[in-house]
Amino acid sequence: xxxxxxxxxxxxxxxxxxxxxxxxxxxxxxxxxxxxxxxxxxxxxxxxxxxxxxxxxxxxxxxxxxxxxxxxxxxxxxxxxxxxxxxxxxxxxxxxxxxxxxxxxxxxxxxxxxxxxxxxxxxxxxxxxxxxxxxxxxxxxxxxxxxxxxxxxxxxxxxxxxxxxxxxxxxxxxxxxxxxxxxxxxxxxxxxxxxxxxxxxxxxxxxxxxxxxxxxxxxxxxxxxxxxxxxxxxxxxxxxxxxxxxxxxxxxxxxxxxxxxxxxxxxxxxxxxxxxxxxxxxxxxxxxxxxxxxxxxxxxxxxxxxxxxxxxxxxxxxxxxxxxxxxxxxxxxxxxxxxxxxxxxxxxxxxxxxxxxxxxxxxxxxxxxxxxxxxxxxxxxxxxxxxxxxxx
Numbered sequence: 531x532x533x534x535x536x537x538x539x540x541x542x543x544x545x546x547x548x549x550x551x552x553x554x555x556x557x558x559x560x561x562x563x564x565x566x567x568x569x570x571x572x573x574x575x576x577x578x579x580x581x582x583x584x585x586x587x588x589x590x591x592x593x594x595x596x597x598x599x600x601x602x603x604x605x606x607x608x609x610x611x612x613x614x615x616x617x618x619x620x621x622x623x624x625x626x627x628x629x630x631x632x633x634x635x636x637x638x639x640x641x642x643x644x645x646x647x648x649x650x651x652x653x654x655x656x657x658x659x660x661x662x663x664x665x666x667x668x669x670x671x672x673x674x675x676x677x678x679x680x681x682x683x684x685x686x687x688x689x690x691x692x693x694x695x696x697x698x699x700x701x702x703x704x705x706x707x708x709x710x711x712x713x714x715x716x717x718x719x720x721x722x723x724x725x726x727x728x729x730x731x732x733x734x735x736x737x738x739x740x741x742x743x744x745x746x747x748x749x750x751x752x753x754x755x756x757x758x759x760x761x762x763x764x765x766x767x768x769x770x771x772x773x774x775x776x777x778x779x780x781x782x783x784x785x786x787x788x789x790x791x792x793x794x795x796x797x798x799x800x801x802x803x804x805x806x807x808x809x810x811x812x813x814x815x816x817x818x819x820x821x822x823x824x825x826x827x828x829x830x831x832x833x834x835x836x837x838x839x840x841x842x843x844x845x846x847x848x849x850x851x852x853x854x855x856x857x858x859x860x861x862x863x864x865x866x867x868x869x870x871x872x873x874x875x876x877x878x879x880x881x882x883x884x885x886x887x888x889x890x891x892x893x894x895x896x897x898x899x900x901x902x903x904x905x906x907x908x909x910x911x912x913x914x915x916x917x918x919x920x921x922x
Contacts, residue, residue: 532780536738541708543669548710551647551670555621557913562619567801572835578624578805578816579603579611581636583877585628587653588689589678591718591758593750593817594628595877601808605635607825611806612643614830621646626816628808631656640668649674651714653688654700662707673704674712674743679721687720698737705738712784713739717768718747718758726771731779741782744772746894748857750817752878759857759891769897776904787894790911792901794894796854799847804840811875814843817856819876820867839870853895860888 537545563575584600585592612623625648630636640648647670654675665671677697678687684694704711713734717725724730725744734742746765749756760768773792775783788794797803798814805813811821812833822839834840846866847855855863864885867874874881902908 532735533782535780536705536735537710537740539708539738540710540740541666541669544666544708544710547644547647547670548672551621551645552672555619555645555647559619559621560913563802566618572801572837572841573615573618573831574620574804574834575802576620576622576624577611577615578626578803579608580626580628580805580807580816581608581630581633582628583808584632585653586632586655586690587629587693590687590689590753590755591716591747591749591751593748593819593876595752596628597877600628602633603806603808603810605638607810608639609642611825611830612639612646616646618831622649623647624649624651624803626651626805629653629656631661637661637664637668640665640671644668644670646670648672649712652676652700653693654697654704655690655693657700657703659703659707662703662709665704665709666707672710672712673700674714675700675704676714676716677701678716680724683720683724687718701734701737701739710740711738712741712743714743714745716745716747717760717764719760719764720758722760722764722768726768731775731781735779735781739781741784743784743786744768745786746854748817748854749889749891750856754884754888756889756891762892762896765892765894765897769894769900773900773903776902776907788897788900790902790908792899794852794897796847796852799844801840801844804834807875809875811873812837812840813875814840818863819874819881820863820870820872821875822870822872839872842866842870851893851895853893856885857891857893858895859890860885 560575566573582602583594583596630650631652650671650673652673652675678684681694685691715725746760747758749759772783772785805816807813810825812823813819813821823833823837827833851858864882
């Protein structure tokens with residue numbers, strides 16, 4: 531019962547939207563995606579949209595780099611993505627930045643599509659009582675608040691002051707307003723002891739958090755901080771913590787890396803999800819900042835189906851690795867992009883050289899196969915996309 535306690539305390543409208551828009555439509559959309567895939571048709575199960583590259587923090591390893599001025603996708607383009615996606619049973623969208631709460635039309639989007647469900651990836655520092663109340667009113671949004679360390683680590687990881695205090699305040703604001711609230715943590719060497727502890731899970735549960743999403747730190751951006759990347763033993767430790775934790779902790783624990791049988795995979799290589807950046811460029815995922823396609827090139831289905839870049843990416847990656855190519859072979863990624871004349875979408879002119887000279891680090895693909903022990907997670911990963919794919 532304690533696993534359901536925080537969930538059932540959520541606002542009734544939020545619960546209904548979660549159950550129907552995400553739960554029922556999510557399973558239906560995943561089923562349609564699998565049928566399309568078997569027939570050789572192409573359209574992702576869900577998409578991640580970075581609405582802006584503007585942000586109020588400067589995090590270690592962040593892939594987002596602003597150009598001379600911040601870039602934001604216009605609301606008409608976002609509506610185009612959502613409307614065309616609905617035609618293929620895709621009603622779930624991850625909303626990223628930068629910091630998406632800096633995008634002025636954000637609530638307008640949520641209100642315009644009450645039949646969809648949105649996961650809001652936020653650092654939480656702008657999640658005020660007013661914003662949380664508006665999210666409760668629309669009911670179709672779950673905030674996923676990034677908590678990257680304790681009082682000492684968070685400021686270093688996020689490049690600002692009092693970040694831990696401000697993040698905890700955001701979590702409390704979200705749960706006080708009865709939102710279905712999640713916490714994300716990008717596990718790295720400086721926060722792994724906190725992330726994989728009973729105390730961390732208990733504190734989140736006590737604050738009303740429904741789910742925690744574990745990511746593996748991916749060195750990227752202007753300052754990749756390769757020294758923070760996990761070792762193979764640490765990734766194995768994370769995997770065991772998740773599998774065992776799902777049998778005992780009173781909170782939903784999500785990852786983006788392993789299927790029900792414990793086999794690692796890349797969501798982008800499976801065609802499960804792709805990323806649309808603030809300029810409308812379609813990328814395999816947010817951290818792979820190359821593109822040959824833009825949402826303005828035609829209707830979205832045709833753009834996906836005609837993309838040689840995405841097609842070749844899927845086939846080549848599945849031949850090379852079940853892990854993350856950015857981490858395991860960045861030089862190959864630079865060559866692959868050059869061979870396809872893909873544009874650099876990172877706002878960093880030296881991206882290709884950075885990847886060519888990049889440090890190879892371990893990804894989730896190194897982990898031995900450890901099947902899920904909890905039958906609910908096994909069923910969820912087989913029947914629904916939630917927890918099967920994100921940007922990592």
